[in-house]
Amino acid sequence: MNRLLTNYIARVLKKGSLEIIDAKGRLHRFGDGSGDTVRVRFTSKAAERGVMLNPELKLGEAFMDGGFVIEKGSIYEFLAVVLQNIGGTGRSWWMRAIYRLRVWTRRFRQWNTPFRARQNVAHHYDLDGRLYSLFLDSDQQYSCAYFETPDASLEEAQLAKKRHLASKLALQPGQKVLDIGSGWGGLGLYLADHADIDVTGVTLSEEQHKVSNARADEKGMADRTRFLLKDYRHLASRFDRIVSVGMFEHVGVGHYREFFEKARDLLADDGVMVLHSIGRFDLPGETNSWIHKYIFPGGYIPSLSEVIPEIERAGLKITDIEILRLHYAETLREWRERFMARRDDALKLYDEVFCRMWEFYLAASETAFRYQDMMIFQIQLVRDQNALPLTRDYIWHAEEALRRRDHAGQRPSLKIAGE
Missing domain, CATH: 3.40.50.150 (Vaccinia Virus protein VP39)
Structure with missing residues (x-):
């Protein structure tokens, strides 16, 4: 899995148990092992790269088109374990840049x-x-x-x-x-x-x-x-x-x-x-x-x-x-x-x-x-x-x-x- 995405998830996800299988089939574990394990898998490098660059848009799209699948648990349980850790303020610097741009241009939308x-x-x-x-x-x-x-x-x-x-x-x-x-x-x-x-x-x-x-x-x-x-x-x-x-x-x-x-x-x-x-x-x-x-x-x-x-x-x-x-x-x-x-x-x-x-x-x-x-x-x-x-x-x-x-x-x- 992309090192930037791996490092970001490892830094923010401290509680719970999340397993991610990347597009090459490698297993990555995150969290402290508490609670039920949620396991997800990227089926393509494109989906993995998209979620890394712009998760707010690309995660949902990857779930819709099969680029991101749930192997254990549910999409709700995946989102819950992630958001319990990052809340509303856990964006990386590149996510914050995208968000600020959207705030500046929101009146048009x-x-x-x-x-x-x-x-x-x-x-x-x-x-x-x-x-x-x-x-x-x-x-x-x-x-x-x-x-x-x-x-x-x-x-x-x-x-x-x-x-x-x-x-x-x-x-x-x-x-x-x-x-x-x-x-x-x-x-x-x-x-x-x-x-x-x-x-x-x-x-x-x-x-x-x-x-x-x-x-x-x-x-x-x-x-x-x-x-x-x-x-x-x-x-x-x-x-x-x-x-x-x-x-x-x-x-x-x-x-x-x-x-x-x-x-x-x-x-x-x-x-x-x-x-x-x-x-x-x-x-x-x-x-x-x-x-x-x-x-x-x-x-x-x-x-x-x-x-x-x-x-x-x-x-x-x-x-x-x-x-x-x-x-x-x-x-x-x-x-x-x-x-x-x-x-x-x-x-x-x-x-x-x-x-x-x-x-x-x-x-x-x-x-x-x-x-x-x-x-x-x-x-x-x-x-x-x-x-x-x-x-x-x-x-x-x-x-x-x-x-x-x-x-x-x-x-x-x-x-x-x-x-």
């Missing part, structure tokens, strides 16, 4: 005009809907769940997430609610089903738009729950409440001011907004190059230091910030295990390369939240600080009332159209 934003959304969210049904919960929640207890199921945790967000919105009868990035409609339908409100959701995904409106029709809720195939920037109405879950990661750092200024204009004077997004604990950075190329083109995960100044410049007031630390790691673990259990079904929809790509995506995302300083933030915003009670007790009371209703089964479970 995140230049998400309405046209490019729709293209980026279609790349990921307009895949065959049956793929997502293989690993998501029955409500098709494709964002971080909220695990109220360690033994909560994915279904329970996703329901708890919707309760948690609804409680922070402080909903009142008759209000108009906007859901920016409404997905397959689950959150909007939940809000309308549990409160006497009118919900408008917007999405750029044709697949999500079709499914979410079909669900509203199935439930007889189309008169007060509608989903538009529309960019939020093209809306003109004002809303009493705005919620956005898992959409802000697609905005791009150069569009943050535009996002919050538009949110301010759409929000009523006494309105409340809740923004739920992936964030990073560390300093501003750049999107992983493999994730950008294959999974989320145009996407970016911000630091709070990039978000809060733009909120302030837009004239909005922050009334609450909550950090969810390992909730997404647990969510992704559920998704990864569900996907792997039904991988043969995914292979019927797509080819082996796609399935390896998806396996790498879920494993890399989970390890990022466990070992690379990723988290979820929920920010509550208002235009007028008098819009909410003085203390946070109202959140707990609303959440408890929703929990009793959910547990009592007073509302039918939401179903995907056609299920």
Whole structure:
């Protein structure tokens, strides 16, 4: 194996047990021998050289095309043993140089005009809907769940997430609610089903738009729950409440001011907004190059230091910030295990390369939240600080009332159209 790569791995990997078989068939051992051994193999010198020069991009590509194979363990276990040792700051000098270049040029990749934003959304969210049904919960929640207890199921945790967000919105009868990035409609339908409100959701995904409106029709809720195939920037109405879950990661750092200024204009004077997004604990950075190329083109995960100044410049007031630390790691673990259990079904929809790509995506995302300083933030915003009670007790009371209703089964479970 290339001496530069060998020396780097030997220097950073101090715990665990990793075995690498290089392209010439030679075995190299790393770590202190603790834990289960993970053994991987390079099948070509090109794959080995690519991973040495640019691991953030080339490792995933080599796993997809068979240049890097797992002989003992799994790709998740490989990433876990590596990232537990290097975390988010273990880059070599040449990796740091590549990363700095990407940070300097990131605004170009995140230049998400309405046209490019729709293209980026279609790349990921307009895949065959049956793929997502293989690993998501029955409500098709494709964002971080909220695990109220360690033994909560994915279904329970996703329901708890919707309760948690609804409680922070402080909903009142008759209000108009906007859901920016409404997905397959689950959150909007939940809000309308549990409160006497009118919900408008917007999405750029044709697949999500079709499914979410079909669900509203199935439930007889189309008169007060509608989903538009529309960019939020093209809306003109004002809303009493705005919620956005898992959409802000697609905005791009150069569009943050535009996002919050538009949110301010759409929000009523006494309105409340809740923004739920992936964030990073560390300093501003750049999107992983493999994730950008294959999974989320145009996407970016911000630091709070990039978000809060733009909120302030837009004239909005922050009334609450909550950090969810390992909730997404647990969510992704559920998704990864569900996907792997039904991988043969995914292979019927797509080819082996796609399935390896998806396996790498879920494993890399989970390890990022466990070992690379990723988290979820929920920010509550208002235009007028008098819009909410003085203390946070109202959140707990609303959440408890929703929990009793959910547990009592007073509302039918939401179903995907056609299920």
